Amino acid sequence: MTSSDSTSLPALYAAHLAEQQRRTEQALARGGYDALVIASGVEKFAFLDDRPYVFQPNPHFKLWAPLVQHPDSWLVIRPGHKPRLVYCQPEDYWHVPPSAPSGFWVEHFELIIVRRPEDAREHLQVAGRLAIVGxxxxxxxxxxxxxxxxxxxxxxxxxxxxxxxxxxxLREASRSGARAHLASQRAFREGRSEAEIHRAYLAASGHAERELPYGNIVALNEHAAVLHYQYQDVAAPARSLSLLVDAGAHSCGYASDITRTTGNGDATFQALIDAMEAAQLRLVDQVRAGVDYRGIHLASHREVAGVLRRLGIVAMSEEAMVAERVTSTFLPHGIGHLLGLQVHDVGGFMAGEDGGTIDKPEGHRYLRLTRVLQPGMVVTIEPGLYFIPMLLDQLRATPAAAQVDWTLVKHLSAFGGVRIEDDVACRDDGAPENMTRDAFAALG
Known part of the structure; x- marks a missing residue:
């Protein structure tokens, strides 16, 4: 347990609300507005159907109130006033309505309960110029x-x-995610299918599928080479060579985002996992205040170049591999992103409070964060090394192809690839806090 965790939840929440009130009052003053009105969102339905999609609350709403299944509710934030929560609790016998508000958080709000969405209107029309978010x-x-x-x-x-x-x-979400990842690895070793591994993950996480912060990536064998593999085969392959699971959990709307890759004992593939694990931990150690996150991304390509050279996959110098973009064949995505109320949290490219954009490094269009790290930021560090057929075909057409051990590439292609992802907090006292590793360590 960290020092922050040892402080009571009500006290931490009260301080959190005070900080959000301060930030909001400053933002309203900068924009010339008198109040911030926030919609939780509405339930959406499939086209020509009465079947609803999974409700996704407005992140601005759940920043204030720990409510993630509450459509048609609203917040009103005004300088010098207690936040007003207009809580929609319909009378309904078709569905279970939201329960009566209760818990440590309720006392911090002026609470108004309405039975119909339209009844919220009269409680939102406060005086002044309104910034309405939704x-x-x-x-x-x-x-x-x-x-x-x-x-x-x-x-x-x-x-x-x-x-x-x-x-x-975020630590709570990491603990739930780590527990579920261990269950998925056990299911893999039992020879389960992707669908069965996914179900094991859900059971261990304590989440229903609709509650996950994003769709689980559960990839066996060559499916691990598809970065956002979206299916789950119900039949197990004849032989399970590798498992890549990219999946998270949530705590009151805050997400974890964890990836682990597991092998079946093949020595060559295990050497690749081990090399990427060591590289990933070196990159994690760079999450420090004042570090330009773009530098960590560029360092990930140097790390991948080192792995390719040491394992004999590519017989080029590390500098040449980076310069000739050989590493981009094997690592075509960014090193990570901000994490919080959204898995890919907002503001990753912002130059300052007035907006503006901090550019990505040339040739690295998939990077999702370009800011200088500050204490309190939480980021993912997720290097990967994959054997993606279409990218390998492009590499074959370049002069660097002569330096590639294509026999070794063919062997490793059956395993798909490796990705290892941790959720890491930047701290003001030096070394980063690795929430993911801490969560796994706590589980033994």
Missing amino acids: EADAALDGIVPNNPLEVLNPLHYARAVKTPYELLR
């Missing part, structure tokens, strides 16, 4: 989301730095 379909008569950038920009920029309450929630 999707267009959340609009009520006279309350139409305008999402002013002069208010949203400073809020998005600030949200990258987490409060102690948010860090506690």
Whole structure:
């Protein structure tokens, strides 16, 4: 347990709300607005159907209230006032309505319960100029989301730095995710199918599938070479060579995002996993205040070049592999992203509170974070090394192809590839906090 975790949850939450109130008041003043009105969102339905999609709350809403299954609710934030929560609790016998508000958080709000979505309107029309945040379909008569950038920009920029309450929630999400990853690895060793491994993950995480922060990637064998592999075969392969699981969990809307790769005992593939594990930990150690995250991404290509050279996959110098973009064949994605209320949290490219963009390194268009790290930021570090057929075909057409051990590549292609991902908090006292490794260590 960290020092933040040892502080009572109510105290951490109260301090968190005070910080959000401070940030909001500053953002309203910068934009010339008098109040911030936030829609939780509305339930959406499939086209020509009465079947709803999984409800996804507005992240601005769950930043304030630990409510993730509450459509048609609203918040009103005003300088000098207690936050107002308009809580929609319909009378319904077709579905289970939200329970009556209770818990450590309720006392911090002016609570108004309404039975119909339209009844919220009268409680949202406060005096002054309103910044209304939400999707267009959340609009009520006279309350139409305008999402002013002069208010949203400073809020998005600030949200990258987490409060102690948010860090506690992210640690909880890491613990749930780590427990589920261990269950998925056990199912792999039992020879289970992707669908069965996924079900083992769900059972261990304590989440229903609709509650996951993102769709699980559960990839056996060559499927691990598909970065966002979206299917789950119900039949197990004749032989399970490798498993890549990219999956998370959540705690009151805060997400974990963890990837682990497991082999079946093949010495060559295990050597690749071990080399990538060591490289990943070196990259994690670079998560420190004042470090440009783009530098960590570029360092990941140097690390991958070293792995390719040491394992005999590519017989070129590391400098030449990076310069000739050979490493991009094997690592075609970014090193990671901000993490928090959203798995790919907002504000990753922002130059400052007024907006603007910090450019990605040339030739690295898939990087999702370009900011300088600050204490309180939580990022993922997820290097990978894959054997992707279409990219390998492109490499074959270059002069570097002569330096590739294609026999070894063919052998490793059956395993798909390796990705290892940890959730890491930047701290003000030097070494980063690896939430993912800490969670696995706590489980023994």
